[in-house]
Structures are given as C-alpha cells and as structure tokens.
Amino acid sequence: MREHGTLTETPKDxxxxxxxxxxxxNWMKALAIxxxxxxxxxxxxxxxxxxVQRRDLAExxxxxxxxxxxxxxxxxxxxRALTAVPNKADVARVGIVTWYYGVYGxxxxxxxxxxxxxxxxxxxxxxxxxxxxxxPKLAMPPFADRLSSVKKTDADAELAAPxxxxxxxxxxxxxxxxxxxxxxxxxxxxxxxxxxxxxxxxVRSSPAFKALEVEDFRTKAARELRDAAFVRKSICxxxxxxxxxxxxxxxxxIYLAYGRSVSTLVDGFIDDLAIVLSRFSAMAAGxxxxxxxxxxxxxxxxxLEARRAIxxxxxxxxx
Numbered sequence: 001m002r003e004h005g006t007l008t009e010t011p012k013d014x015x016x017x018x019x020x021x022x023x024x025x026n027w028m029k030a031l032a033i034x035x036x037x038x039x040x041x042x043x044x045x046x047x048x049x050x051x052v053q054r055r056d057l058a059e060x061x062x063x064x065x066x067x068x069x070x071x072x073x074x075x076x077x078x079x080r081a082l083t084a085v086p087n088k089a090d091v092a093r094v095g096i097v098t099w100y101y102g103v104y105g106x107x108x109x110x111x112x113x114x115x116x117x118x119x120x121x122x123x124x125x126x127x128x129x130x131x132x133x134x135x136p137k138l139a140m141p142p143f144a145d146r147l148s149s150v151k152k153t154d155a156d157a158e159l160a161a162p163x164x165x166x167x168x169x170x171x172x173x174x175x176x177x178x179x180x181x182x183x184x185x186x187x188x189x190x191x192x193x194x195x196x197x198x199x200x201x202x203v204r205s206s207p208a209f210k211a212l213e214v215e216d217f218r219t220k221a222a223r224e225l226r227d228a229a230f231v232r233k234s235i236c237x238x239x240x241x242x243x244x245x246x247x248x249x250x251x252x253x254i255y256l257a258y259g260r261s262v263s264t265l266v267d268g269f270i271d272d273l274a275i276v277l278s279r280f281s282a283m284a285a286g287x288x289x290x291x292x293x294x295x296x297x298x299x300x301x302x303x304l305e306a307r308r309a310i311x312x313x314x315x316x317x318x319x
Contacts, residue, residue: 034180042319052291061116064109125238159192166182208225
C-alpha cells in the first residue's frame with residue numbers, strides 16, 4: 001500500500017507500464033466522462049449554488065479568491081498547452097502535478113469565498129473543503145462522494161451508494177456513464193485503503209501505542225487505538241486528488257516514463273486532465289461568483305480578460 005518512498009527497483013525489475021498505469025489513467029478518464037455527461041459547468045454551478053447567500057467579503061478575502069481562481073486558470077492553460085506536446089509520455093507526470101495544483105487552487109478559492117480563510121497546508125485545505133463542501137453536500141457530482149470514516153466496516157457501508165451507480169474495474173478503460181461511476185467508486189475505495197495504511201503507521205509511532213509494548217493490532221487495546229484513528233479520518237475528493245499527485249511523484253513516476261507502450265497508453269490523458277480541471281474550476285468559480293455577488297464577479301472578469309498574460313480566456317471556462 002505504500003504510495004511513496006525510496007525507489008529501490010531497477011528498470012529491469014519493473015513490469016511493462018501496461019500493468020501499472022491503468023488505475024491512474026482510467027480514474028481520470030472516468031472523471032472526464034462523468035463531468036461531461038453530468039454537465040458540470042459554470043452556469044450549472046451557479047444554478048446548483050443559487051441558494052448560497054451572498055457575503056460582503058473584505059478586500060484581502062476577495063484577493064484570496066481572485067488569486068486562487070487565477071492560479072487554477074493558469075494551471076488549466078498549462079495543461080491545454082501540454083496537449084500540443086507530440087509525445088505525451090514526456091509530460092504525463094508533469095500534467096498530473098499541474099492538474100492537482102489547479103484543483104487545489106480552485107478549492108482554496110471556494111474556502112476563501114466561504115469563510116475568508118486560507119489554510120496553510122494542503123492537508124488543512126482538504127479538511128476544510130471536506131467540512132464546508134463535501135460533508136454538507138455543497139459539492140457537485142462527481143466531486144461530491146465522500147466517506148466519513150476509513151474504518152473498513154463503515155467505509156464499505158458508505159461505499160454501497162457510489163457502487164450502486166455502477167461497478168467496474170479500474171484496470172479497464174471506462175466508456176459509459178455506468179462504467180465511469182464504477183471506476184470512481186473503486187478509486188474512492190482504494191483511497192480509503194491507502195489512508196487505513198497511513199493511519200496504522202501513525203498509530204504505531206504514537207506514544208500511546210508504544211506504551212502498550214506490542215508489535216501489532218492483535219490486542220483489543222491496540223485495535224481500539226487504531227480504530228479510533230480510522231473513525232476520525234474522512235475522505236473527500238481533495239484527498240483523492242492529493243493521493244493522485246503523490247502517486248505521480250513517487251510510486252507511479254517510473255511507470256509514466258518507462259515502457260515501450262507508455263506513449264500509446266497516455267495518448268489522450270492530458271486532454272482528460274484538462275477536461276476535469278476545467279469542470280472543477282467552473283464549479284469553484286460558480287460558487288465564488290454567487291458568494292461575492294454579480295457586481296464583484298463582473299469586475300473581476302472584466303479586469304482579468306483585459307489584463308491576462310496567459311492565452312486562456314476566463315470566458316472560455318467561467319461563463
């Protein structure tokens with residue numbers, strides 16, 4: 001279950017990427033299908049958030065919203081530029097990192113628009129977004145699914161709803177809405193399993209566990225410590241995105257650049273990344289525009305369109 005660490009394998013020990021890449025590529029393909037079929041765009045986001053109350057944000061708070069939305073737009077512009085690179089294996093890993101930071105910026109904008117705060121770490125950003133958007137059902141599908149706990153019995157019970165929309169393996173490319181939902185549910189399940197491993201490692205290093213003088217979780221006291229940590233840990237889309245970025249930088253890094261079939265496998269992948277980021281960014285902009293009010297939003301869009309240095313117009317994504 002390890003997602004990062006020291007790479008000890010040599011190229012001859014690594015299987016062809018055809019066996020390692022599917023889950024990475026197919027989750028994004030699934031999200032591209034879902035966001036397109038579900039119509040996640042700026043106008044639909046404004047309708048989704050129509051009951052959100054307008055708030056008079058102070059200038060520093062408004063600046064945080066604008067800055068993070070522009071940051072997200074910049075990442076999207078970079079992804080669209082990467083689609084022109086002939087060999088997508090050259091930019092697949094960089095594309096994932098660019099995608100993640102675009103999602104992170106858009107989520108940060110939503111948080112700033114919601115309460116004026118700007119979390120200091122990525123972990124706190126995911127926690128805040130989960131509390132303010134995923135948990136109260138203020139995220140648009142397919143970004144709305146979450147697990148309130150990673151304890152296996154709890155997680156399996158909550159996964160029943162996402163899996164009821166479709167069941168499909170992440171090792172096979174989805175082509176239909178039902179298959180895409182199946183892939184989405186499986187990635188959520190995989191993220192929960194990954195977080196269980198992480199939580200176990202944290203518990204093992206805690207003073208409370210060490211005081212038990214045990215080496216595993218076979219005793220009742222050890223299991224109670226572990227399960228308490230599981231129950232405290234929730235999973236939302238931001239956690240999935242963070243895991244995705246981590247996989248690209250560590251465990252999957254070699255698979256994205258090594259193997260004769262990689263160039264063929266990742267064909268179209270950058271396009272999927274751009275589609276999903278544009279949809280998530282549109283959701284964030286839709287929420288932010290409702291929260292700050294039409295006048296403030298129009299002023300921002302007018303200024304950005306007139307002064308932008310990037311080639312991508314905000315009108316292509318946020319109108």
